[in-house]
Amino acid sequence: MLSTSHLVAGTVFMMATMSFPPSIPPIRVAIVGAGAISEFQHVPGLQLDPRAELVAVCDVDPQRADLLLSKWGARWMTTDFHEVCHSSDVDALIIATPNDTHAPITIAAVQQGKHVLCEKPLGRTAAEVRSMVQAAHRAGVVHMTGFTYRFAPAMRYLRHLLTTGALGQPRHFRSQRFLDLPETSWGWRQVRDRAGAGNLFDMTIHRIDLALDLLGPLTEVCGDVRQFARRTLREDGSPCPASEVDDWSAIIGHFESGAVGVWEGTTLAKGHHHGGFGHEWAEINGSEASAVYRLHQPNQLWRGSPTRDLTPEEVPAEFLTPAGSPRDPKEGVPAVVFRYDVVWEFISAILEPRSAVPDFCDGLAAQLVADAVLQSHRDRRWVTIPTETRP
Ligand SMILES: NC(=O)c1ccc[n+]([C@@H]2O[C@H](COP(=O)([O-])OP(=O)(O)OC[C@H]3O[C@@H](n4cnc5c(N)ncnc54)[C@H](O)[C@@H]3O)[C@@H](O)[C@H]2O)c1
Incomplete structure (x- = not known):
């Protein structure tokens, strides 16, 4: 004990x-x-x-x-x-x-x-x-x-509602991730060779993963990225080489299922604070109902239907923590503590033993979409997502 x-x-x-x-x-x-x-x-x-x-x-x-x-x-x-x-x-x-x-x-x-x-x-x-x-x-x-965001209680519950048919046939996925970050240097994050890309790889890739997990594979995307802040000063005021990466990214996507998705992410959304967690909104509109997850209140889910305005409801207890976890969901800041469940899943997968969720194949699936977004931006056209079979 x-x-x-x-x-x-x-x-x-x-x-x-x-x-x-x-x-x-x-x-x-x-x-x-x-x-x-x-x-x-x-x-x-x-x-x-x-x-x-x-x-x-x-x-x-x-x-x-x-x-x-x-x-x-x-x-x-x-x-x-x-x-x-x-x-x-x-x-x-x-x-x-x-x-x-x-x-x-x-x-x-x-x-x-x-x-x-x-x-x-x-x-x-x-x-x-x-x-x-x-x-x-x-x-x-x-x-x-x-x-990490797959582990938010509201996200676990949203997945449950979707897979049990409570939302009907999913039609639209919508993701917004808006942060108000200082326009000073991002360190290694603003060097293309080190980071790969900016907001797209740092923030939006999480939301690409959420969408793939909830709605299945994407067939094609049209994407754009943009840099607004040059970030030529460090926090202490000393000069540094300018940022080489994006600080805004947006995607429209078509899912194999026939659903569509829209994503937007930025670190330059002035005033979007929510106690330091920023604005995160992920929504599914199904044929029967809509459901919304928001990061700063991850133990609540908003649900609405033709007869009910979008209304917050508490996430049921069984979705607050993973099975067997010693974490007390009443302790700590909700938007922080669900992140500890990532390690719980990793150790559980080693001990049981089984594949971890999400695994590297999920990382690759999201990366294929993110790469296609950059290609779409470069070529100014829709890009087909290559199909990749799990090894
Ligand atoms: N899952 C999430 O929500 C989330 C949140 C933040 C960061 N990240 C990811 O985590 C990674 C780290 O981000 P961070 O914000 O902690 O960065 P950071 O710069 O704060 O920390 C990185 C650390 O790695 C060390 N390091 C660099 N090269 C190394 C090497 N070859 N061997 C050993 N140590 C080395 C650095 O000295 C530094 O202490 C990034 O890939 C980032 O995208 C994920």
């Missing part, structure tokens, strides 16, 4: 009392990339999961790795990802580094038989992502893509 509390993302987070058979050794995890998302999401997720143990921290910045080693309670640190890939002390990696490093680190890890949860976008191009899918498949390890 275990009952404890953790200091997580600045708040005291109480972990529910639960049992975990002591005979099963924990999955030993190394974090590669001790940056923002590791601190905000992955480490709290690991701290909540008695089936996992954070054993190592790897970051090219030794000071960062050292600092977080003691803060996170890991056993050892390194600046060389090959060391964690070759360590017999590590079962699984969480890769949360800049986008250009995802493929080399993932491939080195899976070749050593390590399970991998890799952040989105999996790579900078579909070709790069395909090499990761193939390597993971050959190695027979568990592979997972960090598409």
Whole structure:
């Protein structure tokens, strides 16, 4: 039995009392990339999961790795990802580094038989992502893509309503992700060679994944991207090379099912704050009813029909957390804490064992669409999405 509390993302987070058979050794995890998302999401997720143990921290910045080693309670640190890939002390990696490093680190890890949860976008191009899918498949390890928003309770519930027919035949998918971010440097995120693309790969790719998961494959898209902010100054006012990537992206898409989708994402939507979570709206209009998910209130879903205006309803308890999770849904900030369920899914898939959801194939499917959006923008035309069979 275990009952404890953790200091997580600045708040005291109480972990529910639960049992975990002591005979099963924990999955030993190394974090590669001790940056923002590791601190905000992955480490709290690991701290909540008695089936996992954070054993190592790897970051090219030794000071960062050292600092977080003691803060996170890991056993050892390194600046060389090959060391964690070759360590017999590590079962699984969480890769949360800049986008250009995802493929080399993932491939080195899976070749050593390590399970991998890799952040989105999996790579900078579909070709790069395909090499990761193939390597993971050959190695027979568990592979997972960090598409966090699938885990929002309202999104889980929306998926349930859709698959049980409560919305009727889905006709329209709509996604808006508007942030009001400072117009200063994005660091590696504004270097095309490192990031691949800007808002499209950073934000909109999550929403491409949501749509593919809910409505199935897309056949063609017409997309556009644009850069408005040059970002030639860092936060401290010092000059830096101008941004090479988009800060606005938009897509119209046709699904195989006959449904249509519309996406828009920007980091320059002044005033869209919602307590730091920004504006996120994902909606499905079906032949019988409509349903809306909003990130800043992820434990509610808005539902409407010809006889009822769109009205918020509480997400039923069974959709608030994944089955078996020790996370208490009443604890913490709702728009933060569902993100910890990503690690729960990764560890569950390793232990059961089964494929993780979403896996690298889902990462590739989203990347194929994102690549097609860039091609559509370049060629100023609709682009067919290549069909890709799962290995
Ligand atoms: N799923 C989500 O909601 C979500 C949210 C934010 C970021 N992300 C993704 O997570 C990844 C990291 O983003 P972030 O915001 O944490 O970035 P960050 O810049 O805050 O952190 C990246 C860290 O990786 C380290 N690093 C760079 N190259 C490395 C290497 N070769 N080996 C080891 N460490 C290395 C850096 O020193 C830095 O500490 C990106 O791919 C991003 O798209 C996902």
